[in-house]
Amino acid sequence: MRPTLTHLALHVPDLDACIRFYEEFCGMRVFHERAGKGSRIVWMAEPGKEHSFIFVIMPGGQDRHLAADDYSHFGFALDSREAVDAIAQKADAAGCLIWPPRDEPYPVGYYCGLRDPAGNYVEFSYGQPLGPGSEAMPIP
Incomplete structure (x- = not known):
């Protein structure tokens, strides 16, 4: 099993x-x-x-204090770069944006990062070989 x-x-x-x-x-x-x-x-x-x-x-947990260069995170896929930008703008207004949108080579793609109220980092991405539309993308 x-x-x-x-x-x-x-x-x-x-x-x-x-x-x-x-x-x-x-x-x-x-x-x-x-x-x-x-x-x-x-x-x-x-x-x-x-x-x-x-x-x-x-x-019952304690607030996590992750460094800005700590990439421990939960990842959520979005269906477009514009959706990543929209989440980033909303997060910036809410004061929880930690990684402004950025573009990285495949397989990372376009992403931004938020901090949840417990201190966990949450990534929103487009263009990774995971999530919406990924069926058409090869995984090397």
Whole structure:
């Protein structure tokens, strides 16, 4: 049997702020919520992907203080460069843009980065061999 990646679990200092961030910027939604160990546990996913990959978010974590050149991140694919620019503008206005849009050689593509309320970095990209339209792109 081969394992399948199904979820990522995070402890965060402000659960509600993280829920709002992932709803607003990533289009995810809460589809399950329960009490657990004296707190709330929330399951979030992109609509239609509730059975393939989710974020499990729980209160109690500490704010992450990543360096500007730390590229640890969650990656979301977008369907155009304009969509990357739009997310970057929205994030800049919200004060959470950390990497302005930039273009890198294949397979990195065009991307920007945001900081979520827990300090995690979140990348939004176009032109990687993952996500919308990637079926037509070869992976070397």
